[in-house]
Amino acid sequence: MGNTFSMRAGTLVIVAVMLVLSCQNNRESVLRAQIDSLRAQQASAYKPGLGEFMNGIQVHHAKLWFAGKAQNWELADFEIKEIKEALDDIRLYCADRPEVKSLPMLLPVVDSLSSIISRHDTAGFHKQFTALTITCNNCHQVTDHGFNKIIIPTTPPLSNQDFSNQK
Ligand code: HEC
Incomplete structure (x- = not known):
């Protein structure tokens, strides 16, 4: 049992x-x-490609110029931050692109333009914006994309935005 x-x-x-x-x-x-x-x-x-980020940066670069020219420092600060964000995203999403190792050449130029904007320094802005544009092209040169030549824009990229200082 x-x-x-x-x-x-x-x-x-x-x-x-x-x-x-x-x-x-x-x-x-x-x-x-x-x-x-x-x-x-x-x-x-879906993962945006380097060319798509560059197209975005191109628009922010142009808007940044007209914002700074109009001494609309709030908008200029916004646009430079958009460029910084796009650069961060490039490092995150385009790490497989060998050209990304040349990206750091732009960082000190962007940082110095950022502090010029926060000081509302008009003369400094014009000078440093030129340096920024030259650096865009330097990177295009070293990455075999020299045919993408960036210049200081002559007309606003879009007609539906007012770049003047709203204050
Ligand atoms: C890492 C170095 C580097 C830096 C810095 C850089 N670019 Fe580029 N850019 C590239 C490469 C590489 C391409 C080609 C991307 C592709 O394969 O689609 C490109 C493409 C472009 C294009 C062409 C996009 C198209 O489809 O027509 C524009 C516009 C552009 N860049 C603007 C800029 C601007 C404005 C700056 C500066 C604020 C800048 N780039 C800084 C590397 C760089």
């Missing part, structure tokens, strides 16, 4: 262990399927 009881108890323990193990297996395979599906989604996720 005692023997049959302990045999039954033993069987119950084995069945319980098997149940727990099979549940774990199931949960693992569900998780594995979820990871696989996330990996597939990530691989096909």
